[in-house]
Amino acid sequence: xxxxxxxxxxxxxxxxxxxxxxxxxxxxxxxxxxxxxxxxxxxxxxxxxxxxxxxxxxxxxxxxxxxxxxxxxxxxxxxxxxxxxxxxxxxxxxxxxxxxxxxxxxxxxxxxxxxxxxxxxxxxxxxxxxxxxxxxxxxxxxxxxxxxxxxxxxxxxxxxxxxxxxxxxxxxxxxxxxxxxxxxxxxxxxxxxxxxxxxxxxxxxxxxxxxxxxxxxxxxxxxxxxxxxxxxxxxxxxxxxxxxxxxxxxxxxxxxxxxxxxxxxxxxxxxxxxxxxxxxxxxxxxxxxxxxxxxxxxxxxxxxxxxxxxxxxxxxxxxxxxxxxxxxxxxxx
Amino acid sequence: xxxxxxxxxxxxxxxxxxxxxxxxxxxxxxxxxxxxxxxxxxxxxxxxxxxxxxxxxxxxxxxxxxxxxxxxxxxxxxxxxxxxxxxxxxxxxxxxxxxxxxxxxxxxxxxxxxxxxxxxxxxxxxxxxxxxxxxxxxxxxxxxxxxxxxxxxxxxxxxxxxxxxxxxxxxxxxxxxxxxxxxxxxxxxxxxxxxxxxxxxxxxxxxxxxxxxxxxxxxxxxxxxxxxxxxxxxxxxxxxxxxxxxxxxxxxxxxxxxxxxxxxxxxxxxxxxxxxxxxxxxxxxxxxxxxxxxxxxxxxxxxxxxxxxxxxxxxxxxxxxxxxxxxxxxxxxxxxxxxxxxxxxxxxxxxxxxxxxxxxxxxxxxxxx
Numbered sequence: 001x002x003x004x005x006x007x008x009x010x011x012x013x014x015x016x017x018x019x020x021x022x023x024x025x026x027x028x029x030x031x032x033x034x035x036x037x038x039x040x041x042x043x044x045x046x047x048x049x050x051x052x053x054x055x056x057x058x059x060x061x062x063x064x065x066x067x068x069x070x071x072x073x074x075x076x077x078x079x080x081x082x083x084x085x086x087x088x089x090x091x092x093x094x095x096x097x098x099x100x101x102x103x104x105x106x107x108x109x110x111x112x113x114x115x116x117x118x119x120x121x122x123x124x125x126x127x128x129x130x131x132x133x134x135x136x137x138x139x140x141x142x143x144x145x146x147x148x149x150x151x152x153x154x155x156x157x158x159x160x161x162x163x164x165x166x167x168x169x170x171x172x173x174x175x176x177x178x179x180x181x182x183x184x185x186x187x188x189x190x191x192x193x194x195x196x197x198x199x200x201x202x203x204x205x206x207x208x209x210x211x212x213x214x215x216x217x218x219x220x221x222x223x224x225x226x227x228x229x230x231x232x233x234x235x236x237x238x239x240x241x242x243x244x245x246x247x248x249x250x251x252x253x254x255x256x257x258x259x260x261x262x263x264x265x266x267x268x269x270x271x272x273x274x275x276x277x278x279x280x281x282x283x284x285x286x287x288x289x290x291x292x293x294x295x296x297x298x299x300x301x302x303x304x305x306x307x308x309x310x311x312x313x314x315x316x317x318x319x320x321x322x323x324x325x326x327x328x329x330x331x332x333x
Numbered sequence: 334x335x336x337x338x339x340x341x342x343x344x345x346x347x348x349x350x351x352x353x354x355x356x357x358x359x360x361x362x363x364x365x366x367x368x369x370x371x372x373x374x375x376x377x378x379x380x381x382x383x384x385x386x387x388x389x390x391x392x393x394x395x396x397x398x399x400x401x402x403x404x405x406x407x408x409x410x411x412x413x414x415x416x417x418x419x420x421x422x423x424x425x426x427x428x429x430x431x432x433x434x435x436x437x438x439x440x441x442x443x444x445x446x447x448x449x450x451x452x453x454x455x456x457x458x459x460x461x462x463x464x465x466x467x468x469x470x471x472x473x474x475x476x477x478x479x480x481x482x483x484x485x486x487x488x489x490x491x492x493x494x495x496x497x498x499x500x501x502x503x504x505x506x507x508x509x510x511x512x513x514x515x516x517x518x519x520x521x522x523x524x525x526x527x528x529x530x531x532x533x534x535x536x537x538x539x540x541x542x543x544x545x546x547x548x549x550x551x552x553x554x555x556x557x558x559x560x561x562x563x564x565x566x567x568x569x570x571x572x573x574x575x576x577x578x579x580x581x582x583x584x585x586x587x588x589x590x591x592x593x594x595x596x597x598x599x600x601x602x603x604x605x606x607x608x609x610x611x612x613x614x615x616x617x618x619x620x621x622x623x624x625x626x627x628x629x630x631x632x633x634x635x636x637x638x639x640x641x642x643x644x645x646x647x648x649x650x651x652x653x654x655x656x657x658x659x660x661x662x663x664x665x666x667x668x669x670x671x672x673x674x675x676x677x678x679x680x681x682x683x684x685x686x687x688x689x690x691x692x693x694x695x696x697x698x699x700x701x702x
Contacts, residue, residue, distance in 0.1 A: 053663055054642050079606060091412045094608035095643030102603065102650035114606060241420055245412055278414060278639040281381035282421050289428045 005031040006111070007072035009064035010038070012057060012093065013080065015166040015199040019173055020153035021076065024128065027145035028137050033072050035064040038206035042067055047307055049104060055276040056207060056307055057200050058092050058099075065100055074109045074135075075100075081116035083124065087247040090279055111135075160226045165212065166203045191220045191326060194259050196287075197272030198248045199226060207305060208272060209314040218322050223266060225255040232258055240286075249279040256287045260294050268299040268325040270318075275306035299325050334359050335434075335457050337403045338396035340389050341366055343554045344479045345579055347511045352472045353405070356465075357458025361401035363392045366557040370395050371666050377425055383635035384664050385415070385551035388558055390422050397431050405455060408439035412609030413640065415551075471516065473580070478510050478523040480578040485530050487574065490567030491541045494534040500564060502529045539570060542684045545622035546575045547615040548633035549641055552664050553577055559633050559662070560670045562677070566631075569681055574627070576618035577611065596621060603647050610640030616647060623655035628684040630657055636665035658684060 006025045008018060014034070022032045035042070038060055046063025069075060077097040082088045092099075097112035111134065115127040125146065132142025152173070159169035164179060171177040193215060201208055202224055215222050228251075236254040237243060244250040252271075259266050271287055273280040284302055291300035301321050303314070337353045341363040353360040364370070366388045374382075374391030382390075393404055404423075409416030419437035426433055436455055441448045456465065482503060490499040506526030513519040544566060552558045553575060563573045576596075596617025604616045619630045632648065634641030641663075648659045660680045662673065 051642055051646050053636065053645070055639075058642075081606060088412050091608040091610070091612070091639040091643060094412065094606060095604060095612065095640070095646075098604050099643055099646040102647040116606070242408070242410075242417065245410070245416060276381060276637050278381075278637055281379040281637070282414060282417055285379045285421060285425065289424050292428060 003029065003031040004073045005033050005071070006074045006076050007033050007035070007068035007108070008076050009061055009068055010035045011061040011064045011204070012096070012200045013078070015203045017153065018166075019156045019170060020149040022174065023152040024131075024145045024149035025076075027148050028132065028135060028141060030074075030135070033068065035067040038063070038204050040206075043206070043307055051103075053276065055092070055278070056274045056305065057198070057277075058096075059307065060200075060204065060207060061096065062100070062104070065104060069104070069107055072108055074111050075107065076111045078127070079112050079114040081114065082118040082247075083115060084247065085117040085121065087243065087250045088118065088245055090246045090248070092278075161229065163223075163227050165224075166199065167205075191218075191268075191322060191329070192223060192266045193220050193322070193325070194223045194225075194255065194266045194269045195272060196225050196252050196256055196269060198252065198274075199224075201274055201305065202272050207274075207307075207309075209305065209309055209311055211270075211272060211303065211314065211318065214315060214318050215322070218319065220322060225252045228255045228258060236261070244279070244283065246279050249283050253283045253286055256283075257290060260287075260290050260298055263294075263297045266298065267329055268301070268321065270321065271300070271302045273302060273304055275304055299328065335403045335455075336361050336401045337405055337455070338363055338393060338401040339405045340407075341392055341555065341557070342551070342579065343556060344483060344507055345476060345554075347507065348472050348475045348479070351511070352468065353455075355458070355468055356456050356460065358403070358455065361396045361399050363396060366392060366555065375666055377429055381637050383414070383549075383638050384558055384666065385549070385555075385635055386418055386422070387666060388551075388555070389418060390425065393422060393426065393433070394431070397426075397433065401433070403434040403436065403455075405436045405438070408437040410439065410443065415610075471519075474516060474519050475510055475513070477580050478519050478526075479507060480580045481523060482506050482510070482526045482530075484575075484578070485527060487563060487567060488572055489530050489533055489535075490564070491570045491572045492535045492537075492539045494536050496568060498533050499530070499567065502526070502533060505529065540685065541570055541572050542628040542681060542688055543572045543574065543626075544681075544684070545618060545627050545630045546573060546633065547577075547611075547618045547622075547630060549611055549635055549638055550577055552633045552635055554579060559664060560668065560673055562631070562633065562662075562673070565674065565677060566681070569677065571681055574622070576614060576622075594621075599624075603651060604643070608640050608643060610638060612640035612644050615641065615644045616651070619648070619651055619657065619659060620655060623651070623657035627657065628688050629680065630659045631680075632659060632661040634661065634663055636663045638663075658687070 008014060008021055025032050042063035043060055045066045046059035049066060050059040050062040065075065077100055079094060079097050080089055081094055097110055101107060101110050111131060113127045113130050115123050117123045120126065128146040129139060129142055156169055156173060160166065168180055172179045195202055195211060195215065202212065212222050233251060233254040236257040239257050244253055256269060259269050271284055273284055287300060291298065303317060335358040337358040338361040339349050346363065350360045350362050370391035371387060373394045374387030377394060378387045378390045406419050408419055419435050423433065423435045436451050438451060452465065486499050486503040493499050506529060509522035509525060510519060513522045546553060566573050596614050599620040600613045600617035604613055607613050615632060622630050632645065645661050652659055
């Protein structure tokens with residue numbers, strides 16, 4: 001009998017947890033299938049099915065689910081509420097499984113296990129055990145798969161912190177490709193820019209219109225929010241009376257505060273945000289106010305993307321920003 | 334003396350005004366959100382802020398022009414964005430050169446000491462805690478009376494013979510409640526108000542359809558933000574039942590409060606976890622309206638409100654499984670009254686037709702045709 005397969009859409013949490021999830025399910029004896037990289041067709045399919053008012057990432061997620069649903073036996077859409085016990089994820093993550101189940105017809109079984117560390121410290125482990133149970137696997141096998149997944153996640157996380165993009169890190173870990181040579185070693189870069197945004201937009205090369213690659217080709221060293229170490233982020237905790245509620249927004253805004261405070265670390269900050277993003281109206285405004293407060297010492301720009309963002313417009317904006325930053329830097333020397 | 338302003342939230346304004354005054358401050362009464370307030374909010378606020386934020390920011394800015402130096406508002410701890418609104422509004426105003434004191438009340442559970450400290454900051458008259466508790470109880474009773482009167486007005490309006498009479502009586506009864514000085518007087522004012530509703534001439538043959546209203550709390554509670562949808566519906570001969578009232582919501586979120594009315598249970602098959610805002614309430618109440626035999630449900634939500642987007646995505650399934658039609662309005666500063674009226678008329682027409690077909694079918698079954 002052929003192995004049963006589990007589908008994991010290449011969107012949202014994919015960029016953060018895919019290696020761990022893949023390891024977990026494969027150890028349990030399942031095949032893991034993922035959707036292809038985002039394309040125009042995937043986006044269009046998502047736009048057709050999702051609500052017009054939803055943000056682009058949700059539409060993309062719907063597109064990926066549609067691309068996967070007829071090829072797999074199960075679809076993994078976890079309901080991850082909180083994974084660190086402090087911050088929670090954006091409501092769209094919390095309701096994603098329920099949206100997918102209600103809005104899309106003829107779905108395979110949706111594995112929608114809930115993880116909420118705010119309610120229970122062992123929630124992640126319990127969630128994994130529940131998954132094993134629902135897939136008909138024994139507790140011992142599930143436990144071992146959980147440990148294997150955990151180990152892989154630690155390694156993956158280290159690679160991200162070291163400055164590799166999710167794609168590079170996954171190619172290395174899952175497909176045995178060598179890690180690319182870092183730019184410093186090549187010595188081609190002249191600018192350091194922070195590209196802040198959520199992993200599912202910055203690293204989705206279709207919807208970000210290859211912002212990272214474009215910057216790199218302009219000789220820019222790109223630093224994303226995932227590359228800032230948690231201990232540095234922690235120091236920014238006092239900036240707001242109430243910490244930002246949502247995990248990704250919390251990381252992004254703290255990374256921005258960190259770069260604004262340590263003006264020498266980067267030459268400029270770009271905020272990549274999706275049209276209609278709920279949390280970002282605040283995150284972006286806070287960054288803008290901070291930039292203004294610091295007297296414009298670190299140049300700041302918001303790059304807004306949506307389903308209609310074009311190649312040329314994006315390139316122009318990026319080039320203009322780089323040019324401006326470069327000129328300022330030269331003038332200062 | 335502190336000059337205190339606060340959010341405009343439906344009929345509660347008259348009560349908060351008196352409470353702030355009795356605590357020894359000078360209230361700067363927020364005016365009913367209008368074009369000017371919205372323009373200010375849009376001008377200073379971020380583009381994708383939700384309508385409630387723009388209205389609140391605008392009305393704080395407007396109150397500053399009239400000399401307000403303190404803002405009192407509610408907080409929250411997520412996942413809804415509203416929990417950050419106090420702080421973000423303060424930063425935006427400071428950045429525009431308008432420094433204000435913000436007193437943001439979070440749940441008393443989380444940091445009880447801080448809650449008390451905030452009460453002290455607002456207590457300019459140096460009242461004892463006991464008198465404050467008495468005051469809050471007194472005004473709480475007023476809020477309850479107002480909510481009860483409003484609920485009754487929704488029932489009476491569609492059946493009135495002379496259009497506008499209910500609204501007139503309702504405004505009159507608000508005044509009575511506001512003028513009450515003792516608990517006993519509130520009781521009397523409430524009773525008098527209910528009685529005044531009773532004598533409104535009714536059309537016994539009115540073909541009334543029943544519609545439930547669900548959605549995000551601010552746009553549901555503040556008529557200026559939802560273009561007076563309840564009154565509009567009432568005038569179209571629709572009995573409106575609103576799922577959230579300020580007193581009901583606060584009771585569920587206050588210490589020792591009575592827990593919810595079962596919406597969580599009803600929402601479980603569709604949305605098992607709370608995801609912020611009033612998503613679970615919206616889902617649960619829609620299911621409950623369907624069970625209670627309502628003809629339709631209207632969902633009100635601010636544009637870019639993620640919890641309500643999730644709800645709207647799930648709604649078609651509820652319609653499919655419970656047979657209840659749902660109409661959603663995403664409200665922002667662009668929403669116009671005429672467009673809303675047209676959509677409402679079409680929706681209500683459809684409900685009325687469905688109701689008639691259903692009744693005819695029942696009649697046919699009973700008479701054995």
